[in-house]
Amino acid sequence: MSWGFAIWAATLALAAAVLSVTRASAVHALLLLLASLLALGAAFFAMSANFAGVIQLLIYAGAVVAVFVFVVMTVDASETAMAHERKLLRSAWRWPALFVGLSVIPILFGIGGGAMDAGAPAAADTRELGLLLFGDWGVATELVALMLIAGMIGVRHLGRSLGPRLRERGRE
Amino acid sequence: MTPLNILLVLSAGLFFAGLFGVAARRTILMQLISLEIMLSGPALGFVAVGAYHGSVEGTGMFLMVLGLAAAEVALGLAIYLHMRRATGGDSDLAHRLRG
Numbered sequence: 621m622s623w624g625f626a627i628w629a630a631t632l633a634l635a636a637a638v639l640s641v642t643r644a645s646a647v648h649a650l651l652l653l654l655a656s657l658l659a660l661g662a663a664f665f666a667m668s669a670n671f672a673g674v675i676q677l678l679i680y681a682g683a684v685v686a687v688f689v690f691v692v693m694t695v696d697a698s699e700t701a702m703a704h705e706r707k708l709l710r711s712a713w714r715w716p717a718l719f720v721g722l723s724v725i726p727i728l729f730g731i732g733g734g735a736m737d738a739g740a741p742a743a744a745d746t747r748e749l750g751l752l753l754f755g756d757w758g759v760a761t762e763l764v765a766l767m768l769i770a771g772m773i774g775v776r777h778l779g780r781s782l783g784p785r786l787r788e789r790g791r792e
Numbered sequence: 793m794t795p796l797n798i799l800l801v802l803s804a805g806l807f808f809a810g811l812f813g814v815a816a817r818r819t820i821l822m823q824l825i826s827l828e829i830m831l832s833g834p835a836l837g838f839v840a841v842g843a844y845h846g847s848v849e850g851t852g853m854f855l856m857v858l859g860l861a862a863a864e865v866a867l868g869l870a871i872y873l874h875m876r877r878a879t880g881g882d883s884d885l886a887h888r889l890r891g
Contacts (some may be wrong), residue, residue, distance in 0.1 A: 623795030641813030665842035716815035741843035764859035771863035
């Protein structure tokens with residue numbers, strides 16, 4: 621595939637991301653996040669990183685967004701809550717925008733300046749990837765696994781202490 | 793500007809879009825969505841550089857970022873559900889930590 625399609629898809633992802641962080645409604649923000657992640661997956665496929673593209677679709681656009689959907693169901697989406705959210709955003713966007721603008725300028729010049737000649741994107745071999753992850757990078761893979769276990773235990777702990785209190789509230 | 797330059801600029805743009813969201817929004821759920829966008833910027837950068845050099849290390853680093861994002865989302869949403877009754881999901885009201 622080509623760099624051109626990858627750039628187009630990544631531009632779409634950036635546009636969806638900018639729209640996502642400026643929405644008042646959490647559902648709209650979540651749908652735009654999903655669009656951004658799907659466009660990123662398309663960019664990965666265009667760069668011949670097929671394994672990364674499949675994982676992006678399965679884990680990011682599938683599992684992570686599904687978890688978000690369960691939480692978004694609990695959010696207050698009434699008109700008064702939306703108006704409050706819009707008011708908060710309108711009063712608070714200037715300083716972050718200035719900060720981001722000032723820090724993005726040197727980075728754009730730094731990345732955009734150097735000349736790198738490009739051939740066609742090269743395909744990454746999945747077999748090689750497995751050998752890398754469980755050979756040379758074995759310790760890093762173990763660390764990621766440990767981090768995921770720590771996350772799982774933390775979520776289990778937080779979720780368990782929520783249960784009895786919710787039941788008490790139901791009895792009241 | 794070569795294709796890799798443009799892709800790296802776009803990945804920096806994704807990162808800063810997320811950073812703006814984390815700084816400008818007060819709702820914890822929106823800040824978590826912005827954090828996801830922040831993490832997907834470097835992921836694009838890693839995969840683009842890996843494809844440019846024809847090596848698998850880019851995809852390998854993408855998988856590390858993915859693991860980090862998955863753990864962060866699970867813990868962040870659990871903590872959000874926990875804090876929501878105390879703060880109504882507003883991170884400004886959650887400035888006092890109690891175990």
